[in-house]
Amino acid sequence: MVRLGKLRAKTIRYTLLLLSLAAIVSLNFVAAEMVDENIGKISITPLRNEIAIQPGSTYQDKIKVTNGSGSNIRITMSVEEFGVLNEQYDYIFEEDADLANWVNFSDSNIELKPGQFKEIDYRIGVPISAEPGGRYVSLFASSDIIENGAITTRQRVGSLLYITVQGDVTRDGRLLSLSSPWLVLDNSDWSVNIQNTGTTHFRSEYSVSVRDIFDNQINYSSNDKLILPSTIRLVAGKFSLPIWPGIYKIVYAVSLGDKPSYKNTIYFIYLPFWSWGLSGLIVVYRVLIKKRKMIKKL
Incomplete structure (x- = not known):
């Protein structure tokens, strides 16, 4: 009886401990949700813009920054040059780049109330000595959420500018590889690697048309991707x-x-898994029919 009482006491203590831990986790989860309400609420439009500017000239436009949170937000505008790290086009940003000096804001520091937005003018000045080609910068809006005089969260959103300094520019695209299946069960993945050896970006438009052997179109899809100069992009x-x-x-x-479009036709065999089962049933059926005929002959 004594051992049984001790066992019950230990069980109660463990149960209370687990309930306490569950309560702590639950409180932390609720707190995280409360904080997350203020995260991701700042937005910027447009997300990207393609611009062509002559050397020695200027370009003026505006971006819209919106506070979608429930708190006052202090916003600081900044400029960084960007590029890509790999074929998947993961972006990399560089602070203190000389290119950032091309861009000036009408107001670099603003404060927005909940639900408020503001359009911020910016000006791009291209030096007369700038060589023709692509330049790539991001206009960042960095936010500090202010609650009771304290900064609680920091967030940053950007608008990408694809600038072409006009002149003798090239858009030299090359398709390095195409991966397409010849036997399709349930996986219909395809991919291409596109290289740009030119001096500025271009928008590569691509389409995929599935047809039967009589050239009747069954499915069609299309899209486009920006290809930066001196990069290779994987499109899948x-x-x-x-x-x-x-x-x-x-x-x-x-x-x-500027190069001719790439076109290629690849045949494939489509054998979904359900067709295997159907083929098996047909084989079994034929075997049974043959056996019946043999039995009748006997």
Whole structure:
């Protein structure tokens, strides 16, 4: 009886400990949710802009910054040059770049109340000595959420500017590789690697058309991606699968800036898993029919 009482006491203590831990986790989760209400509430538009400017000239435009949180936000505007790290186009930003001196804001420090927005003018001045080609900067809005006089959260959103300094520029696109399946079960992934050896960016438009062997179009999709100079970009997707098993073809078309578009037709066999089961049933059925015929002959 004594051992049983001790066991019950230990069980009660462990239960209370677990309940306490659960309460702490629950409180932390609620607190995190309360903080998250103020995170991600600042927005900026447009998210990107493509601009062409002559050397020695200026360009003026505006961006809109909105406070979607429930607190006052102090916003600081800044400029950073950007590029990409890899073929997946993960961005990298550089502070204190000389290119940032090209951009000036009408107001670099503002304060927004909950739900308030403001349009901020900016001006890009291109030096007369600037060489033709692509330049890439991001206009950042950095926010401090102010509650009871204290800064509680810091956030940053950006608007990307794709600037072409006009002149003798090139958009030299090349398709380095195309990956497309010849046997499709349920995976319809495809990908291309596009290189730009030119001096400024271009927008590569691509399309994927799935057709039967009689050239009847079954599915079609298209999109476009920006390709920065001196980079290689991986573009990947999935094509829509046909309804029935069989032999089909995919027609790929990819624009490459100033170069002729790339076009290629690749055939593939579509054998979904359910067709395997159907084929198995047909084989079993034929075997049974043959056996019945043999039995009747006997």
